[in-house]
Each structure stands twice: as C-alpha cells, then as structure tokens.
Amino acid sequence: MNDNDYRSDCALTQELRDCLYDLATPERPPLGAITTMGRTHQRRRLAGIAGGLGATGVAAGAALALGLTGLLGAAPAQSASTIRTTAFTLTMNANGTATLKLNINVLLEPGTLQTDLQHDGIPALVTTGSFCSSDPSPAGFNQVTGGPKSPPGSPPVFTINRAAMPAGTELSFGFFQLANVGGTGNPGEETAISLIDANSYTCASIPPANGYGVMVAHIPGGPK
C-alpha cells in the first residue's frame, strides 16, 4: 500500500459524503403530489381493513384487486389478489385474510416481504438472522395467524387475519439458516412468527422455539 492508494476510514467517509452533496438533484415535487399518492395508499389500506372486518367484503375485495392490478396485470374483480416472488407467494383472500406461502430453497429478501405485507395492510417487521419479539407478547396471536398447514418438509403456509391484529401491533417474521434444524442433524431453515408491540420490542440473533405467542416452522435444506 502506498500513500496514493491508502484511504483512512475518515477520509473515505468524507469522500462518500462529498459525493453525496455533489449530486445534481431534481427539484422537490409539490407537497400536494405526495399527499395525493398518500391518500391512495390510505384508501387501499382502509379497503383492506374493511375487507378483513367483512363489513363490505365484496366491495373491498374488488377495491383490493383493482389496487394491485397495476402490479399484477388484469384480474377479475372479487377474486383473490396474489403477489408472487421466487421466495414467497402472498395471496389476499376474498374474506379479508392473507395467505403467505414460503418457497423452499430460495433466499428471501426481508425488505421485499415486509413492504408487500405492509402494502396489503399487514404491519410487519421481517428480519433475517434475527427475530424480534415483545415481552409480554400482545394478546390475540392465535386469532391473527394460523398454520403452518403444510406437512414437514413442504413449503410452510401461514394464514394471516389482519382484522384481528390489535392496534399498535405488527407481525414479526424471523428467518434463520441453521446447521442443525429442529434437532434433525441436517441443515435447514427456521421461520418464526410472533405478534409484537410496534413501540416496544427487542431483537435477538438466537432462533426461538415454539412457545406462547411464537410459532416456528422448520424446513430441511437451504437456499441454493
């Protein structure tokens, strides 16, 4: 290493910041344009909640299907809406519940799942290599989630009833790659789900076990 190619952390940090400040950025959009987009999000979220309550099930189902049409292509109104990535499939059912199917052997991008869940009215915190939980765990977890319904070794399928989520809570998903999954001696994946208080939770890098307020699914194998 010589003086010319050596950069200290401080110098490099300053260089990164300087580059950022030197960027030529377009003008800020008008606040009205942002709030108009925001109202669309709000309506979509409210439509999802209404669908979950069943008060206007058919109308909300249609609204949800229409809201996602731009992303997913044309879909019949009143049918379930589905988001498919290689790592998971998220289906919004006509009765207001959501079905999440995780695909085996595909590396999951937590931000993508979190955004898609939130987009469909399910406040969520998705992490890999760690799991976030609240102590005490908010009540109602068993009403919010069901599953996994699939047999061992198959892709886990969870049902989420967002209407049953108490205000101020989020669903926490933690994904782990384990050398010894479920005591089988084989490598695999663990998925843990819990209901958390959005304003009070801690995250740990230790995979949790099944227990009160925590649901765990084990899948042999791992991402390819």
Place this chain on the structure above:
Amino acid sequence: MSQDKAGFAEFFTASWDPCLRAVAASTGNMTLAEDQTAEAFARAWASWDKVSRHPAPRAWIVRAALNAGASWWHRRSKETTLTTHDVANTDSRGTGLDTAVLAALRRLPARQREVIVLRVFLDLDIDTTARQLGIAPGTVRAHQARAMTALRSELAATTTEIKR
C-alpha cells in the same frame, strides 16, 4: 393539512433532498430514485402517526424507497437472487452518480451498502442502525468494516488502473 398530519410538511421539506440523494447514490439511477423516494414519502404520509414517532424517520423513508425499488425490480425481472437492490444504471450521466466511489458503493453486497447508507449518509449511530435493520450492533460494525475495506480496495485498484 389535518391535525393528524401535523409536522409532515416540515419533515418533507427538510428531508426530501437528503433522502433522495441517499437513495440515488445507492441505486445509481436518479429518475428511479425520485419515483421511489416520492413513493416512500407518500407511504409516510399515509402512516404519519407511526412514522412521526419513528426514531429515525429519514431512515424509514430511505429503506422504504429502496424496498419499493427492490419489489419493483424483482417483480419485473423475476430474478432468482433476491439479495440486492441493484437496478439498471442507465441514468447516472451528468448527475454525479458515476463517480468511482459511488460506483464502488453500488457494487457492495446489499446489507453492507445499507449500513453505509444509514451510517454515513444519514449519520445514524450504531444502535439505531442495528434496530433499523433488525440486526445486532456488532453485526452493523462488522458490515461497516467489511464495506470500508472493500471500498478502499476497489478505489485503490481504480487509482492504480488510472495511473497505468
């Protein structure tokens, strides 16, 4: 603006530019970054009661923007590897996005790049960055150290190449 959206206008005015810069630096595409950042602010407006209480609202915006970009990209490309936020670098000319250091930043693994964006561009401390990413503080330090080493190495190689 209604009472429950109080403070959003000030936040938007003060934070648009730094958030857009961070997203653009991370994606390398100013036009896409503008769309993603606007989308993130719209989501923040819709959830302002929650975002306004977030310990680092600008970090919330930047992560939401990058995640929106990831979803956008993944849905269209149907790629099997879902680990990066990379998008086509087709809009960097004349914006300052094509500097060697920012190009090197975009070649970092997604998690290392996120750490640099939060720690360096948004000036978050280690603990807030860890909470924001859902990882341990020690993991943040490790990602940052690896990222800085990789950037130094890339830039040293670039400098050597230019000298030749």
